[in-house]
Amino acid sequence: MLSRTANNLFWLARYMERADNLARVIDVASRLASLPSAFAGKSNEWEGAVASASCRDEFFEVYKEATRENVIEFLVAHEANPNSIRACIDTARGNARAVRTAMTSEMWETINDVWLKMQNVKLKDIRDNKLNDFLSSIKEASLRFDGAANRTMLRTDHFYFERLGMFIERADNTARLLDVKYHVLLPVDEPVGGGLDYFQWTSLLRSVSALTSFHWIYRETVKPWLVADFLILRREQPRSLIAIYDSINQQLNMLAELYGRQGPSQRNARAIFANLQNAKIEDLFQNGLHEFISSFIVENNKVGKSLAEQYLL
Amino acid sequence: MARISDPIGIMGWNVQIFDEMLGADGHTRDVYRNLNDWFSQASPEVLSSRFSEAEAFFRRIGITFAVYGDAQGTERLIPFDIVPRMLAAKEWAFLKKGLEQRVKAINAFIGDIYGNREILRAGIVPEDLILQNPTFRPEMMQFRPAGNVYAHISGIDIVRIDAETFYVLEDNARTPSGVSYMLENREAMMRLFPELFALHRIAPVDDYPDKLLACMRSVAPKTASREPNVVLLTPGQYNSAYYEHSFLADKMGIELLEGRDLFVRNNCVYMRTTEGPQRVDVIYRRMDDEYLDPLTFRPDSTLGVPGLMSAYKAGNVTLANAIGTGISDDKAIYSYMPEIIRFYSGEEPQLKNVPTWCCREPDALRYVLDHLPELVVKEVNGSGGYGMLVGPHSSKAQIEEFRAKLKAHPEGFIAQPTLSLSTVPCYVDSGLVPRHVDLRPFVLCGADGVEIVPGGLTRVAMKAGSLVVNSSQGGGTKDTWVME
Structure with a gap:
């Protein structure tokens, strides 16, 4: 095409x-x-x-x-x-x-x-x-x-590129939503886990239409690390970074198969997915959620860029 | 003396307007009988709801066109009229024969003037009219396009003035547009009025895209593979006919390209794809000559493809229509069309020309200046209804303005009598009213011959009494039904 x-x-x-x-x-x-x-x-x-x-x-x-x-x-x-x-x-x-x-x-x-x-x-x-x-x-x-x-849509490259656009944007959006909540929203002197904090986290879940499903998965009250786990590492949650990257990989693999060769975009996306597979939420919090998310946003952009260079220009 | 004749005396004023439904005597003509019955029985509610459905249909599919110089936003719907225009099988057979004859002559003519120029040597068309014409492309001299076809797609505008008489109003062999409306109008009518289709045997038009694609494939260069890659080249989404470009590409299943999607290497044309460069064999281009290749024509064109002309002349790609076909759209050349047809076909023209004064001839100019208020004056290179004077509908000031233009550049104009175009019924709030129409059939010419889908695009002057049918000037369209 x-x-x-x-x-x-x-x-x-x-x-x-x-x-x-x-x-x-x-x-x-x-x-x-x-x-x-x-x-x-x-x-x-x-x-x-x-x-x-x-x-x-x-x-x-x-x-x-x-x-x-x-x-x-x-x-x-x-x-x-x-x-x-x-x-x-x-x-x-x-x-x-x-x-x-x-x-x-x-x-x-x-x-x-x-x-x-x-x-x-x-x-x-x-x-x-x-x-x-x-x-x-x-x-x-x-x-x-x-x-x-x-x-x-026919399942051809048209469809794969359309899906890739949607997924890469969605990954970016999910990551930013999390980051903002974690770093920006809560005033300094409000206690983490306090009333305001609780409402902000539930609103975040609501904004991605995931509040009900959260309860189905965790059967617990909403806690920051659980929300982060849900939106980053749980494959059941379709807006989680790992679920999105699973889909991105699938689309990129279809392209590679169709065209008979693969390149940087496939390799970059696979690396991100592997990273997410190996991550544990405790470690992410230990090393700083903000740092993790910032680097994810950069890596996600890189996939977009390599995709553009490989196919779109 | 100016080559002008008035064989049937239409130049007078008080000619009866011919209505295609009611005829000359007010009795419904046969071909319209079922239609008239149906519309007379339909309740006003039914009609008005069908009318709104039609409007919604066109808005939803997004069939719009852009009007140049219109600050009000760039997209507008073309008014669509729900009453079809009918042509009897016999009438169509007559038109078809004439169209085929005319388009064959146009192709022979273009090939001749870029080749041996026999028609100039025979003194039938003045040499300077060709060689000094701004649409004449010297690059095409002694070059033969694949299959010897120049005008692959022509739109021949036809008007009718009585039961027997059809005139060709103008020839469009450059890049005629409007065929998408012909197809979408039919689609809309089939959705809105299935009962009318049950009452009539209407010749289908929806195989036009297939025929067009077959025509394009038939003129692929010899170097092309067995499955030639045909593409459609558009100036882009801000072009007034962009909808049509994307519509046709879609229906033909070919790529819709902009200039930047193409490049030329070693005199071959390639398109940029997600899998790397891919060879292009036939380009159905919906872009004027001047913009096609900045290395040959306008250097400031960013729409074209640098090097395209050299690939074309090397015979590695076919352009449809060929470069330089605009010469036969010239309205001064038009006035010679009957002689051109006789010269190449040896037959009498089946379709008449509108009597035309070619203002480059002194006698004709004198006559035109004396009769401006009753004539239609057109620029020889104009199109789209821009830059013309309709004498009877113009103010004194407008007429004087044209008089000055005519005196300064007589060779730039032709004049024709104001014809009493036929009318057909149209639906408005107050019911059915007569409105003037013309007809643009689309003629395909490939290596294997001429193909015409029955009918064409009927354009309607939506304002009462108006004769201007161009969409850019507020004209509308309706479906055209050729009876089988």
């Missing part, structure tokens, strides 16, 4: 996943912010949201304060934010338009629908009373897109 087509499919899936993640981030902040002030007094959930979306610097160039209004405006549609939900949807549709022939009509219609909806969205309505509706519609679009791709 054409390198440009592969590249477009890859980024199309990434941007759809990114929009989904942003919607989840806003959702969590909004939920945390509605907690009684006794729990939430000193922390700023909205600032946490900006950090989770990894656009803190860009945000504070535009605003002084991370208020609800400002953050929603910035993450949903601000022009200075190249990774706002609107920008993600625009970019995704631009990519989709450029490779319409490489997609099924179901995929195209999903993207086109959400894009058309986005044209009529008024920021004021979202801030006032339609936030939940809006966020659900974005999450739904991403679900529909994922489902459409999964159900209707």
Whole structure:
């Protein structure tokens, strides 16, 4: 297939996943912010949201304060934010338009629908009373897109590149969410394991739709190291880093098989997967979760880069 | 004297407008009978709901086009009318024969002017009109494309003025567009009006992409493998016809490429794929000559492929349409088309030209300047309905502006009488109303001969009384049904 087509499919899936993640981030902040002030007094959930979306610097160039209004405006549609939900949807549709022939009509219609909806969205309505509706519609679009791709695409390289985009973005998002919670959210003088801490961890699980499944796996109350274990090392959890890398390896292996040769991207991804397989959560905490996650984000980017050099340019 | 004749006296003004459903006498013509019955019985609710369904269908599949210079966003829907335009089997047989004759002549003509120039030596077409024409490409001289085919795809615009008379309005042998609307309109009609399809025997059009692909394969270079790699080259998603490009590539199952996906090495063309370079044999290009190769044509073109022309001339790749076919779209050349057809086919042209004053001829110019308010004046190299004057619908100031242009550059213009184009019924809020239409059939010419899918694209001037059907000027489309 054409390198440009592969590249477009890859980024199309990434941007759809990114929009989904942003919607989840806003959702969590909004939920945390509605907690009684006794729990939430000193922390700023909205600032946490900006950090989770990894656009803190860009945000504070535009605003002084991370208020609800400002953050929603910035993450949903601000022009200075190249990774706002609107920008993600625009970019995704631009990519989709450029490779319409490489997609099924179901995929195209999903993207086109959400894009058309986005044209009529008024920021004021979202801030006032339609936030939940809006966020659900974005999450739904991403679900529909994922489902459409999964159900209707031929299992050829088109599909593998689309999946790779989604998984690499998802790995990045999961890692950042964890990192932000671990390092940014909890005010210094709040006790780890205290009331606020507990709500923040449960919200994190909720944001990846994993709160219920957490209880199914651990049958315990939510504890930081268990959440980390769940989202990093448990293969049952589809958003955990190890589960995502399992999938990334599968897609890369299919490509290698199809093309009859493999390269750096396959080797890099396999190394990350092996690392995760050998890791124990106690060790990760011992050596510093933040350090582990930072290095994971770098390695994950490296896979994206080697993939681009190998196939997409 | 200007080569102009008025065989059936259409130049007058008070000609009755011919309605294709009601005919001249107000009695429903046979071919429309079932359709008319159905529409008269359908309740307004049914019609309006079908109309909304059609709108939703086109918006969902994203069939849009861009309008150049339109600040209001770059995408718009082309208005679609739910009443089909009908052609009887006999009418189509007549048109088909004429189209085949005309397209064969166009191919012979282009081959001749880039070859031995017999038509110039015979004095039938003035030499300077060819050699000094901006669309003449000297690079093509003494070069023979594969299969000797130049205009692989032509769109011949046809208008009708009464039950028997069809005119060719213009020839499009450069990169004619609109065929995706023909196909999508049919798709929409089959979803919306299955009962009408049960009432009629309508010739199918959906094999067009297969025929197009077969046509492209038939002209693959000799060096190509047995399974030639055919691709479609687009200027990209900001082009007004991008939807069509991706639609056709999809239906043909071929790659949709931009210039940057291709490169030339050792006079061969390759595309960049995830598995490395892959050879390209036939390029269905939807890009004008000037942009194709910055080394030969416009050096500032970033859309093209450097070195493409040398690969082409080495015979290692086929371009469809060939370079330099724009010459036959020239409206001054158009006025010679009847003679061109006679010269190459030895037959009388089956399809008539609209009587045309070629303003480069002094007598004709004088006549045109004297009769501007009643004529249509067009630029010889114009297209898309831009840069033309429709005399009866223009203000004095507009007419004077054109008078000045005409005097300054008479060779840049032709003039035609304002034709009373036929009308067909269209659905609007108030029911069925007559609107003017034209027809663009798509003619395929491959190494094995000519293929035409029955019908074509019917374009409608959606405003009451308007004669301009171009989509860029607010025109719409409707499905065209050829009866079997």
